[in-house]
Amino acid sequence: xxxxxxxxxxxxxxxxxxxxxxxxxxxxxxxxxxxxxxxxxxxxxxxxxxxxxxxxxxxxxxxxxxxxxxxxxxxxxxxxxxxxxxxxxxxxxxxxxxxxxxxxxxxxxxxxxxxxxxxxxxxxxxxxxxxxxxxxxxxxxxxxxxxxxxxxxxxxxxxxxxxxxxxxxxxxxxxxxxxxxxxxxxxxxxxxxxxxxxxxxxxxxxxxxxxxxxxxxxxxxxxxxxxxxxxxxxxxxxxxxxxxxxxxxxxxxxxxxxxxxxxxxxxxxxxxxxxxxxxxxxxxxxxxxxxxxxxxxxxxxxxxxxxxxxxxxxxxxxxxxxxxxxxxxxxxxxxxxxxxxxxxxxxxxxxxxxxxxxxxxxxxxxxxxxxxxxxxxxxxxxxxxxxxxx
Ligand SMILES: NC(=O)c1ccc[n+]([C@@H]2O[C@H](COP(=O)([O-])OP(=O)(O)OC[C@H]3O[C@@H](n4cnc5c(N)ncnc54)[C@H](O)[C@@H]3O)[C@@H](O)[C@H]2O)c1
Numbered sequence: 001x002x003x004x005x006x007x008x009x010x011x012x013x014x015x016x017x018x019x020x021x022x023x024x025x026x027x028x029x030x031x032x033x034x035x036x037x038x039x040x041x042x043x044x045x046x047x048x049x050x051x052x053x054x055x056x057x058x059x060x061x062x063x064x065x066x067x068x069x070x071x072x073x074x075x076x077x078x079x080x081x082x083x084x085x086x087x088x089x090x091x092x093x094x095x096x097x098x099x100x101x102x103x104x105x106x107x108x109x110x111x112x113x114x115x116x117x118x119x120x121x122x123x124x125x126x127x128x129x130x131x132x133x134x135x136x137x138x139x140x141x142x143x144x145x146x147x148x149x150x151x152x153x154x155x156x157x158x159x160x161x162x163x164x165x166x167x168x169x170x171x172x173x174x175x176x177x178x179x180x181x182x183x184x185x186x187x188x189x190x191x192x193x194x195x196x197x198x199x200x201x202x203x204x205x206x207x208x209x210x211x212x213x214x215x216x217x218x219x220x221x222x223x224x225x226x227x228x229x230x231x232x233x234x235x236x237x238x239x240x241x242x243x244x245x246x247x248x249x250x251x252x253x254x255x256x257x258x259x260x261x262x263x264x265x266x267x268x269x270x271x272x273x274x275x276x277x278x279x280x281x282x283x284x285x286x287x288x289x290x291x292x293x294x295x296x297x298x299x300x301x302x303x304x305x306x307x308x309x310x311x312x313x314x315x316x317x318x319x320x321x322x323x324x325x326x327x328x329x330x331x332x333x334x335x336x337x338x339x340x341x342x343x344x345x346x347x348x349x350x351x352x353x354x355x356x357x358x359x360x361x362x363x364x365x366x367x368x369x370x371x372x373x374x375x376x377x378x379x380x381x382x383x384x385x386x387x388x389x390x
Contacts, residue, residue, distance in 0.1 A: 029166065029184045029262060031184050031185055031186060031187055031188065032048065032049075032187050032188070033164050033187075033188040033190060033251070033255065034048075034049060034187060034188065034189055034190065035190045035191075035192075035247075035248075035251075036189060036190070036191055037191060037192060037193055038191065038193050039189060039191045039193075040073065040076045040077050040080040040191075041076065041080075042080070043083070044084070045080075045081075045084035045086065048187065049150060049187045049189050050123065050125065050150055050187075051121065051122070051123045051148065051150075051186065052121070053084075053085075053086065054121065057085065058087070059085065059086045059087070060086065060087040060088065060089065060115075060122065061081065061086055061087075061088050061089070061122065061123070061124075061125055062088075062089050062091065062111065062112065062115055062117060062122070062124050062125070063077065063081075063088050063089070063090050063091070063124075063125045063126075063127060064091045064093060064108055064111075064124060064125070064126050064127070064128070064132065064136045065077070065090055065091070065092055065093070065126075065127040065128060065132075066092075066093060066094075066095055066127065066128030066129060066132050066154060067092050067093060067094050067095075068197075069127055069128055069154045069194070069197075070090065070092045072197045073127075073154075073194070073197075074090070077127065078090075089111075089115060091107075091108065091111045093107075093108075093128070093132055093135070095128055095129065095131040095132035095135060096131060096287070097131060097171070097282075097286060097287060097290075097291070098286065098287060099131070100131045100134065100135060100170045100171050101170050101171060101172075102170055102172070102179070104135050104170070105135055105138050105139045105142070105170060108135060108136055108139035109139050109142065109143055112124065112139065112143050112147070117143075117147065119143070119144045119147045120147070120148065123147075123148035123149055123150050123186050124136060124139075124140050124147065124148070124149040124150070125149070125150045125152065126140075126149055126150065126151055126152065127152040127154060128152075128153075128154055128155075128158070129153070129154060129155035129157065129158050129162070129202075130153070130155060130157045130158050130161070130162030130163070130291070133151050133153060133158055133162050133163055133168075134162065134167070134168050134169050134170065134177070134180070135168075135170060136149060137149060137151070137167075137168030137169075137181075137183055137185070138168040138169055138170060138179075138180055138181060138183075140168075140183065141168055141181040141183030142181075146183065148185075148186040149185055149186060150185055150186050150187050150188070150189065151163045151164075151185045151187075151188045151189070152188075152189045152191070153188070153190065153194075154194035154195075154198075155194075155195075155198055155202055155205075155206060156195060156198065156202065156203055156205070156206020156207065156209075156210075156237070157202075157205060157206045157209055157291065157292060158206075159190055159192060159194075159195070159206070159247065159251075160206065160209055160210055160213075160247065160250040160251055160254060161206075161209045161254060163188055163190070164188055164190075164251060164254060164255060164258070165254075165258045165262075166182050166183060166184040166185070166258075166262055167180060167181075167182060168180045168181050168182075168183050169181070171283070174283050175279075175283065176279035176280075176282060176283050177279070182262065182263055182264075184262075190247075190251070192237055192238070192243070192247060193238070195236045195237055195238065196236055196238055198236060200233060200234075201290065202290070203233050203236055203237075204233055204292070204293075204327055204328045204329060205290045205291065205292030205293060206292055207225075207229075207232075207233065207292070207327045207329065208274070208292035208293065208295045208296040208299070208327075208329055209250075209274075209292055209295060210225070210246060210250045211225060211296070211299070211323060211324075211327065211329070212271070212273050212274045212295060212299060213249070213250050213253040213254060213271075214249075214250075214364075214365070215273065215299065215303075215320065215361045215364060215365070215367075216270045216271075216273040216359055216361055216365075216366070216367040217253045217256075217257065217270055217365060217366070217367065218249055218250075218253045218365055219363075219364050219365025219366075220249060220365075221246065221249040221250060221253065221365075222323070222364050222365060224242045224245055224246050224249065225246065225323050225327075226319065226322075226323055227242065228240055228241075228242040228246070229323050229326035229327050230326045232246065233327060233328065254271065257269065257270055257271045258271070267351075267352045267353055267355075267357055268352075268357050268359075268369045269357075269359070270359050270367045272357070272358075272359055273299060273302065273359040273360075273361070273367060274295035274296070274298045274299040274302070275295065275298065275348075276298055276302070276344065276345060276348045276356075276358050277297070277298040277301055277336075277341050277344040277345065277348075278291075278294035278295045278297065278298035278344075279294075279344070279347070279348075280340060280341075280343060280344035280347060281294045281297060281298065281333065281335055281336060281340070281341075281344065282294035284335045284340060285333055285335040288333075288335075289330075289333055289335075292329075293329070293330050293333075294333075296324070296329040296330055296331065297330055297331060297332060297333055297336065297385075300321075300324070300330075300331035300332070300381075300385055301336075301341070301378065301381045301382070301385065302358065302359075302360050302361070303317060303320055303321075303361065304317075304380070304381035304384050304385060305360060305373060305377050305378075305381050306360040306361050306362070308377060308380060308381070309360070309370075311360055311361060311362045311363070311368070312361060312362075312363065312364075316363065316364050319364070320364070321388070330389075331385050331388055331389055332382075332385040332386055332388070332389040336382060336385075338375065338378060338379055338382060341378050341382070342375055342378060345358075345373060345378070355371045356370065356371040356372065356373055357369050357371060358370050358371070358373055
């Protein structure tokens, strides 16, 4: 009689030499990031974004929406779905950094359970800023270990960053985004007309993430910012001749960086520029500093360090801080004590598997990683920034 083991070996799962079952699989990721202006004013339903309608004429969708977005755009969004014979249930959330916690995720899960959403054919639609998208993404990834969801970012941070990748998460204890998942959306709808109602501070906040991509990866984007920084905030990226190019450059650069390293196996990530000290600064200064503002301060520290290491010339540094000024971005905050910054660097180092892996700009539009930033360099940078901020 044939031994049973031979049969198992045929499946290539069992390795008789090491008496080990090896399981391996791969998870292809594919989602479309669709740019459409004034989308909800269009007449026709787009199945490629919001999923197929059901044959029985009873199509429904759960829309989790930011409370301010609901105020400005709720009726337009409702009527888009109702004229396409889709019943929508709205769950309106107040989503700010302090409510970015597990309990808010549970409130979304409760709604999903109440509605008995179909786990494959009724994608959840998340419409809001980065906080709401992170919360709903986490709920969608947890519900039955994964139910489809669509992201519709409505802030600048959402449109060029939080809305287009696959990370979800919430804050835990005093730790920023400490719990979360990698879970790709079914699709992403980018409609920059949402920015028309965004307040100026949140607009500037998003500009920090755009400046990040310009400094570390995209010199052309930096030139566009240099030429228009004074006007684009007032214009809310609606009609300035550079608006579309700035958005497209930012999204393209971001997606290039994310796509090659979606699961963050490689811990040297250019998009981490501005994200070494900022998670700690942001949580310490809550609710005073917004995410992008903390990122701007972190980048400012790194720019001074890069200048000290001759990675940036005087002229490049001056040009960068002129754009900071034109965009109205902060370079310093009182929470930036040396101990706080050193602890932040230690924390980042432990997240990056024991090496600092701090991205620094090398010239404008390129970056390198360093692993040896010293306390003295941080002290020197803080001194320079304190003076500049006066
Ligand atoms: N998952 C990721 O990859 C990723 C990437 C970057 C940032 N983030 C997260 O994103 C969050 C920041 O996102 P954010 O800057 O969008 O902040 P946010 O989500 O807190 O939104 C900012 C404010 O804008 C309001 N708002 C939203 N859309 C509006 C509109 N169209 N008009 C008027 N008001 C509007 C909201 O009610 C809120 O008060 C942080 O928690 C950060 O960790 C996540």
